[in-house]
Amino acid sequence: MMSFDRRSLVALATLGSITLIGGAFMFQFLGYAPCKLCLWQRWPHAAAIAIGCIALTLGGLRIFSWLGAAAALTTGGLGVYHTGVERDWWEGPTSCSGSGNGLDMGNLLSTTGSDIVMCDQVVWQLMGLSMASWNAIASFVIAGIWIAAATRKA
Template identity: 30%
Template sequence: MIVAHAKKLLSSPRTVFSGVAAISALSLAAALTAEVAFDLEPCILCVYQRIPFVLALIVSLLALFLRKKLNDITIASLAGLCSLIFLANSGIAFFHSGVERHWWKSPFEGCAVPPLGDDVQTMLENILSAPTGSCDEIPWADPILGLSMANYNVLLCFALSGICLLAMQTLRQSPSR
């Protein structure tokens, strides 16, 4: 019963790409909320982990708006592309987790990203006076499990990659729009 329901959900391009878009947008919103509302300064690896969410959001929105004009193979391929994007993000997050846990060193010196300003002059001043934060410090960890945001991102993106891969297979086998 659960498998049949999951297959039905994954056979709908609208459901798949709406889910990818929503999760990507919520992930970006969570990162910005942590930065702005809780003063958690992102390192460069944190910022790099946002790029795949932006890419997945763009791909999923394009797929949503163009799904009636695209053939079934293209729709399935876009789900596969989202799978690869999330797998890449899981890899970036895993690398960041390793830096945080001191399994290996970051290739970036002074990993802090300066806050943006309202004008070019303020941005330049912020860049020049930015503290040299380190990617190997965990700014926030789950108080129960001790997992960092990068650790959670590994799990989230790996799961999303698998779901998008299953969606690609399902969309290829039973096209329905």
Template identity: 40%
Template structure:
């Protein structure tokens, strides 16, 4: 893989990984009814930031060159990694490896009577996994995918900055 191909792959991964994870979170919420707890929301915020940073990196790459874009991609990868770390903590709470936040609940729906929305909102516990596959919760999958993806972006950027002899 050439340095330019490595850079392009890093840029695309920095955008596609958080976009796919956010898409999956939104589908699980709005299609399958898996409402997020407070810690689930905490994992979403860095992904949103990573998407914005990756889009800005792509824009910077086309306008100014690779230096500004590379910095933005590194920040996007860092945000993805932070989401993964939050996911690891959340998974540990779900598996009861350590104590978590016990007052987790989701906010009411937008629109209509706000008090009725709050009163009718289901309480979503942070220490109970709503869904698992092979014993791994959504928070666990976020950790696995985000941590691997962030490391891959950093490795690809490192490879793209090596000078060929």
């Protein structure tokens, strides 16, 4: 069985977040506009990428690995929350889900904004799981890699 050192694990976890953000931008390029919750899920990945780059450049891999794990767990949690909104397990933000009660007539008639993307609508899925669900799964795997890096002996 192959064993990875701490530095390799940090690089792998960082690459995981780069891949997920890259995939999100690819879907956006293909015409799948992100909703508010989709955008929220990108920020912790961006933080994890920055954390990984700093760790790989400056060292201090253990402490940065815990920070990377926190970022990955945050986006995983947001993915679970978004999945729950999509599956009607709970309500999402009123500005992008449900009946649109958070939207006023001025927003609906405005020609200056972009299309409103609803957070409770699944626009793409694979094997019955939405992008939010896949993000959650992948993010928890990445969090495990970060935790492995943090707990690995130097």
